[in-house]
Amino acid sequence: MKLSELAAQSGVSTSTLKHWIRVGILPPGQLRNKTTAVYDQHHVDRALLILLMREDFRASVSDIRALTSLIDAEDTDTLEVMNACQAFALGTPSDIADAPELAPFRERAHELMRRRDWRGTRGRRSGRSPTRCGRHRGSGSTTTSTC
Numbered sequence: 001m002k003l004s005e006l007a008a009q010s011g012v013s014t015s016t017l018k019h020w021i022r023v024g025i026l027p028p029g030q031l032r033n034k035t036t037a038v039y040d041q042h043h044v045d046r047a048l049l050i051l052l053m054r055e056d057f058r059a060s061v062s063d064i065r066a067l068t069s070l071i072d073a074e075d076t077d078t079l080e081v082m083n084a085c086q087a088f089a090l091g092t093p094s095d096i097a098d099a100p101e102l103a104p105f106r107e108r109a110h111e112l113m114r115r116r117d118w119r120g121t122r123g124r125r126s127g128r129s130p131t132r133c134g135r136h137r138g139s140g141s142t143t144t145s146t147c
Contacts, residue, residue: 001038001039001040002036002038002039003017003018003029003037003039005039006029006039006043006044006047009044010043010044010047010048010051011051012047012050012051017047020047020050023061023065024065025050025061025064025065025068026043026046026047026050027042027043027046027072029043046068049068050064050068053067053088057088057089057091059088063088066084067084067085067088070084079113
């Protein structure tokens with residue numbers, strides 16, 4: 001889809017979308033030629049996520065970039081993304097996860113994960129689709145998990 005279609009589907013103006021691409025919180029489209037890029041559903045989903053973060057949480061560009069970079073990083077496990085989404089939504093400091101006084105709670109969470117055989121890492125497990133925060137690609141390949 002063209003930028004104008006992305007704007008229509010996401011409800012965000014083309015000038016705002018261009019700004020988000022310039023500041024690095026919305027990935028650029030696939031270049032078709034020197035002046036035209038093509039966008040897909042991932043761009044619509046990301047624009048909606050950014051819009052939610054800006055309007056509902058009054059997030060700065062740097063806060064949005066930090067969270068979306070973590071979401072996009074291939075070496076970030078699911079639990080780390082979930083923790084970051086929760087910290088973002090609650091407005092808690094990012095270093096709270098390492099607080100020594102919270103060690104018993106971390107251990108309890110890891111014990112529950114072990115019991116459920118949930119590793120908190122990306123990749124396919126027997127018969128289940130992987131889940132990533134803020135991403136949806138068509139039917140059945142990756143499910144949306146809003147943070």
